[in-house]
Amino acid sequence: xxxxxAKPFEAVLAFLAPYRRVALVGCKGCVTVxxxxxxxxxxILATTLALEARRTGRALExxxxxxxxxxxxxxxxxxxxxxxxxxxILSLACGAGVQHVASRYALPVYPGNDTLFIGVVEQPGxxxxxxxxxxxxxxxxxxxxxxxxxxxxxxxxxxxxxSSHGHCELGAEVPCAWQAIxxxxxxxxxxxxxxxxxxxxxxxxxPQSGPRRLDREDLR
Amino acid sequence: MPxxxxxxxxxxxxxxxxxxxxxxxxxxxxxxxxxxxGPQRARPRVALARARLADAGIAPERLxxxxxxxxxxxxxxxxxxxxxxxxxxxxxxxxxxxxxxxxAAP
Numbered sequence: 001x002x003x004x005x006a007k008p009f010e011a012v013l014a015f016l017a018p019y020r021r022v023a024l025v026g027c028k029g030c031v032t033v034x035x036x037x038x039x040x041x042x043x044i045l046a047t048t049l050a051l052e053a054r055r056t057g058r059a060l061e062x063x064x065x066x067x068x069x070x071x072x073x074x075x076x077x078x079x080x081x082x083x084x085x086x087x088x089i090l091s092l093a094c095g096a097g098v099q100h101v102a103s104r105y106a107l108p109v110y111p112g113n114d115t116l117f118i119g120v121v122e123q124p125g126x127x128x129x130x131x132x133x134x135x136x137x138x139x140x141x142x143x144x145x146x147x148x149x150x151x152x153x154x155x156x157x158x159x160x161x162x163s164s165h166g167h168c169e170l171g172a173e174v175p176c177a178w179q180a181i182x183x184x185x186x187x188x189x190x191x192x193x194x195x196x197x198x199x200x201x202x203x204x205x206x207p208q209s210g211p212r213r214l215d216r217e218d219l220r
Numbered sequence: 221m222p223x224x225x226x227x228x229x230x231x232x233x234x235x236x237x238x239x240x241x242x243x244x245x246x247x248x249x250x251x252x253x254x255x256x257x258g259p260q261r262a263r264p265r266v267a268l269a270r271a272r273l274a275d276a277g278i279a280p281e282r283l284x285x286x287x288x289x290x291x292x293x294x295x296x297x298x299x300x301x302x303x304x305x306x307x308x309x310x311x312x313x314x315x316x317x318x319x320x321x322x323x324a325a326p
Binding site for chain 1: 228229230233234236237268272273275276277278313314
């Protein structure tokens with residue numbers, strides 16, 4: 001999932017200060033799983049904003065909506081019926097959802113979250129990055145451990161000289177991804193795969209090559 | 221509500237929106253919960269609600285979580301009376317600051 005974290009309340013307050021009627025728009029996708037922008041978080045933020053407005057004597061009406069997904073056009077289109085009189089939107093989706101909503105409605109759209117990474121739930125409340133969307137997945141060779149997202153140097157062939165006793169030179173709290181790859185290859189009896197050098201990543205698919213697109217005629 | 225562990229953050233905040241000057245969440249004490257995890261579940265939720273109150277500029281001490289045995293009526297009464305007295309001393313959170321030298325409108 002895409003992992004996000006709520007922006008500080010002061011930042012949200014600063015975004016919404018000029019408006020008297022705002023829509024808080026959540027998403028039932030990734031941000032619901034990481035508890036940053038689902039129905040529950042929309043509700044908590046809405047009541048917090050309402051309390052702040054009541055305390056300061058400021059008029060504020062809040063519309064609460066949580067879409068199935070903010071990254072799908074049909075769900076974003078369904079938001080229109082909830083926006084009567086709304087002066088601004090605060091999206092609690094990931095950055096993609098915020099932009100998708102902004103592209104459809106002629107209203108100021110603000111982000112309620114900071115989008116962090118593609119990751120997994122290690123245990124409730126703990127998330128770890130596991131994918132950098134490099135566009136050239138080599139997990140089949142690296143025994144299901146991604147060096148691009150889990151090695152500090154993003155080495156496709158490692159480890160570097162900083163690996164020590166299973167830890168990265170960054171510190172004991174950072175496991176060495178390449179040590180994990182070697183350990184897992186060994187446990188699977190596939191240590192020969194370690195000898196396979198990975199070619200440089202496909203530059204055209206890499207994030208640094210500019211905005212990426214995927215066109216699939218079979219889905220049109 | 222059958223267990224403090226079921227209390228939602230929004231529900232607590234809405235009690236304030238509904239006019240409460242303070243909210244006391246009463247559950248069982250650790251080790252005394254019929255559902256075992258009630259106090260452990262309630263604690264982070266109440267902590268989050270307190271943080272949200274602080275965000276809204278409302279003193280977080282207006283919200284408390286306390287454990288009390290269901291059979292100990294005397295202790296329950298003492299807890300509630302103590303909390304009520306402290307909230308009363310704080311006054312309403314919605315009250316506008318008094319301006320010295322002015323009188324309230326009739």
